[in-house]
Amino acid sequence: MADDIREGSAGPELRKVARVILLGPDDRILLMHGYEPHEPSSTWWFTPGGGVEAGETREQAALRELAEETGITDVRLGPVIWQRVCSFPFDGRRWDQDEWYYLARTEQTRTRTAGQTDLERRSVAGLRWWTAEELFATRETVYPTRLAELLRTLLDEGPPTAPVVLETERV
Numbered sequence: 001m002a003d004d005i006r007e008g009s010a011g012p013e014l015r016k017v018a019r020v021i022l023l024g025p026d027d028r029i030l031l032m033h034g035y036e037p038h039e040p041s042s043t044w045w046f047t048p049g050g051g052v053e054a055g056e057t058r059e060q061a062a063l064r065e066l067a068e069e070t071g072i073t074d075v076r077l078g079p080v081i082w083q084r085v086c087s088f089p090f091d092g093r094r095w096d097q098d099e100w101y102y103l104a105r106t107e108q109t110r111t112r113t114a115g116q117t118d119l120e121r122r123s124v125a126g127l128r129w130w131t132a133e134e135l136f137a138t139r140e141t142v143y144p145t146r147l148a149e150l151l152r153t154l155l156d157e158g159p160p161t162a163p164v165v166l167e168t169e170r171v
Contacts, residue, residue, distance in 0.1 A: 014085065014098040018062035019049030021081065022072065022104045027155055028129035030070060030111070031142070037091055037122045044141040045128075047101065062102045069120060070127060071112025078103035081159050084144060084166035091119065103159055145169060 022030040029047075036042040048069045052061040059077060067073045082101040087094060111127045113120075130138075132155060135148035144150070144166055 016052040017097045017099040018058040019047045019101045024109045033125040046143045068115035074108040075104045075106045080163045083163045086169040088171040
């Protein structure tokens with residue numbers, strides 16, 4: 001998580017973010033287990049990804065973030081399948097983001113976290129591959145909040161012909 005949000009005349013400028021819906025060979029999705037650095041009991045699961053850096057496309061950001069956060073580099077990056085705007089407090093400030101979710105496939109299921117940033121090392125407890133059924137059954141917080149339903153639809157129907165715009169989430 002990099003750049004600060006810049007205030008514009010119409011309010012905060014949205015941070016451009018690329019996220020990855022990474023599916024393994026058995027259609028499990030890889031999620032990261034995050035927590036608030038100053039309140040480790042506040043936890044949630046989320047998809048790999050992060051902010052777009054200067055001179056970088058969203059596709060490049062998705063692949064870079066995936067490699068840094070998970071160590072997985074052998075991926076086939078597909079289309080943008082979902083888009084959402086979200087706003088949440090984290091590490092002492094508010095993050096306002098425009099997130100694009102890319103579908104990706106991999107055969108590589110072993111993860112490495114050596115490339116994570118200092119903030120990620122202070123706020124990520126681990127990684128886990130989930131089935132859609134496990135996501136439906138969990139009582140843990142998962143973002144985006146409808147991920148189980150979205151994943152089931154994706155697996156049953158395939159990628160949408162155009163990105164699905166998800167409801168804005170504000171925590």
